[in-house]
Amino acid sequence: MTRAIRIHETGGPEVMRVEDVETGAPAAGQVLVAQRAIGVNFIDVYHRTGLYPVALPAVIGQEAAGVVEAVGPDVADLRVGDRVAYVGALGAYAERRVVAADRVVPVPSAIGDDVAAAAMLKGMTARYLLKDTTRVGPDDTIVVHAAAGGTGQLLVQWAKHLGARVLGVVSSDAKAEIVRALGADDVVVTLRDDLVERAKRLTDGRGVSVVYDSVGRDTFGRSIACLRPRGMLVVFGQSSGPVPPIDLGVLARASLYLTRPTLFTYVAARADLLASAADVFDAIAGGILSVSVSNRLPLERAADAHRALESRATTGATILLPHGA
Numbered sequence: 037m038t039r040a041i042r043i044h045e046t047g048g049p050e051v052m053r054v055e056d057v058e059t060g061a062p063a064a065g066q067v068l069v070a071q072r073a074i075g076v077n078f079i080d081v082y083h084r085t086g087l088y089p090v091a092l093p094a095v096i097g098q099e100a101a102g103v104v105e106a107v108g109p110d111v112a113d114l115r116v117g118d119r120v121a122y123v124g125a126l127g128a129y130a131e132r133r134v135v136a137a138d139r140v141v142p143v144p145s146a147i148g149d150d151v152a153a154a155a156m157l158k159g160m161t162a163r164y165l166l167k168d169t170t171r172v173g174p175d176d177t178i179v180v181h182a183a184a185g186g187t188g189q190l191l192v193q194w195a196k197h198l199g200a201r202v203l204g205v206v207s208s209d210a211k212a213e214i215v216r217a218l219g220a221d222d223v224v225v226t227l228r229d230d231l232v233e234r235a236k237r238l239t240d241g242r243g244v245s246v247v248y249d250s251v252g253r254d255t256f257g258r259s260i261a262c263l264r265p266r267g268m269l270v271v272f273g274q275s276s277g278p279v280p281p282i283d284l285g286v287l288a289r290a291s292l293y294l295t296r297p298t299l300f301t302y303v304a305a306r307a308d309l310l311a312s313a314a315d316v317f318d319a320i321a322g323g324i325l326s327v328s329v330s331n332r333l334p335l336e337r338a339a340d341a342h343r344a345l346e347s348r349a350t351t352g353a354t355i356l357l358p359h360g361a
């Protein structure tokens with residue numbers, strides 16, 4: 037048995053219950069991981085609320101770091117005692133759990149458990165958005181919404197490293213300070229500043245080449261309006277709610293591109309998962325990414341972690357600690 041956070045119905049943070057659940061022994065192609073740090077991501081909120089349906093009851097959570105405690109038959113490349121992390125395997129909010137070995141990657145000794153759990157999903161997301169969805173470089177000026185958030189901070193830093201000019205968007209002056217310190221060229225505070233006007237001013241009236249929009253419903257229209265001809269809107273999240281159906285004619289204004297990517301498509305193949313994780317860990321070890329783990333809570337306080345994330349009270353990453361904060 038293991039302690040876990042399980043939901044029996046969808047709803048607010050209160051539906052998350054601390055329960056003892058069976059771990060079971062790892063079957064062929066699986067490993068049992070004793071978890072040391074668990075990453076909290078906005079997708080966990082979507083699973084809890086039912087926006088992204090999961091079979092119930094469910095232990096939610098998508099990523100964690102820990103140590104391999106047992107390996108099932110046919111697992112060749114992992115051994116008991118290995119330090120590992122994984123993403124994209126529902127069931128992470130637990131002290132111990134069985135997980136498919138092909139979703140597990142080794143964690144280099146230079147990377148701590150907290151950082152691995154805080155940065156793997158968010159870091160691999162920043163990576164594919166900047167390097168694979170489109171290739172960002174010195175010719176680009178980009179907009180990053182929720183720039184002080186867990187994923188946003190990594191996007192800002194990596195985009196700067198790739199040579200892009202970055203306009204961050206945040207909801208408060210305190211968050212703006214954080215984003216400026218990460219190297220953003222300019223920061224817009226929503227409700228006070230005009231994002232479209234600022235994006236145009238920064239690009240001599242032309243518009244930006246890429247907008248990374250994880251906010252969704254509240255920002256879609258302004259994001260589209262910021263783009264230069266043939267620019268790309270990357271809607272990769274919906275923290276404010278899903279974008280309603282759109283008229284494709286909005287793209288015809290200037291031959292714009294629109295994509296709605298997800299990490300799990302980009303790292304579905306094991307080779308891509310390993311390469312992507314290695315690139316993120318290298319970027320952290322090499323100082324390209326500084327990972328801010330601003331919020332550490334014991335596993336039992338997962339509901340408080342969700343409340344903080346949903347109320348925009350957090351900056352950087354949140355982790356849950358199975359053995360106390």
Ligand SMILES: NC(=O)c1ccc[n+]([C@@H]2O[C@H](COP(=O)([O-])OP(=O)(O)OC[C@H]3O[C@@H](n4cnc5c(N)ncnc54)[C@H](OP(=O)(O)O)[C@@H]3O)[C@@H](O)[C@H]2O)c1
Binds near residue numbers: 161183188208211346
């Ligand atoms: N598609 C993918 O592959 C992928 C992968 C990872 C994450 N994501 C998405 O990326 C987004 C960020 O995830 P994260 O875990 O790093 O969270 P986060 O950005 O740390 O937290 C969400 C932030 O969104 C902003 N926000 C704007 N309107 C909001 C609203 N109505 N309610 C709550 N927050 C609002 C807030 O920043 P301000 O207060 O500054 O506005 C808030 O801090 C999520 O939408 C997530 O689904 C997508």
